[in-house]
Amino acid sequence: MLGVGRTSVREAMRQLEAEGIITSYPHKGPVVSTITYEEAQQLYTVRALLEGFAGQQFAEHGTAADIATLLAAVVEFEAAAESGVGARLIDAKNAFYNCLMDGSKNVFVRQMLTALHNRINLLRMTTMTQPGRLAHSIAEIRDIANAIQNRNGPLAAAACKFHIDQAAKVALEYLRKNAAPET
Known part of the structure; x- marks a missing residue:
């Protein structure tokens, strides 16, 4: 039907399960994973670090081209916020984070953050649509980009x-x- 073999689909499902995106249950099959309060606490702590x-x-190490790409991603995030289109907003936020990871010039940071972002995407739209959060998020993203543009690593x-x-x-x-109430 789609021209994709079972082996490829199974491998993709295993990868999604390894990343915590789905959970497989015997006699039930795969289900999109949820994230608990405790998992979210741990995830955000590691992500912040x-x-x-x-x-x-x-x-400290990004190139001028990296910085230009990051600044363009900030502009796109602002435009996406203005548009009010959820999918565009998520794509723009992901593009910003991809620029941040690429600019770090550290492949291991990229791998670890990608795994964390895959899990956090389950919450990202929910958090950005809470009253006032999007405007604060835009200002925070601008602050990050400005600090990077000014080559101020600690800031x-x-x-x-x-x-x-x-x-x-x-x-x-x-x-x-x-x-969800405990049963």
């Missing part, structure tokens, strides 16, 4: 950490309020 490091490395690290900490507060509050 890694993105802070990525921001500092970018400021870039702090701006990245602050941005993730703010997103974490919103996500954790959402999870706390909307947690």
Whole structure:
């Protein structure tokens, strides 16, 4: 039907399961994973550390072309926010983070952050649509880009950490309020 073999589909499913995107249950099959409050706390803590490091490395080692690409990603994120189109917003935010990871010039940071971002995408749209969060997110992204553009590694690290900490507060509050009751 789609011209994709079973082996390819199974391998893709195994990869999604390894990344925590789906969970397979016996006699039920694969289901999109959810994230618990505790997992989200841990995820955001690690993400803040890694993105802070990525921001500092970018400021200290990124090229002028990397910075230009990052600044363009910020402009696109602002335009996406203005458009109000959810998919465009997520794509623009992901593009910003991809620029941040690429500019860090560290393949291991990229691999680890990609895995974390794949998990956090389950919450990203929810957090960005909470009242006031999008405007704050735009300002925080601008602060990150400005610190990187000014080649201020410690400030870039702090701006990245602050941005993730703010997103974490919103996500954790959402999870706390909307947690499924234990059975």
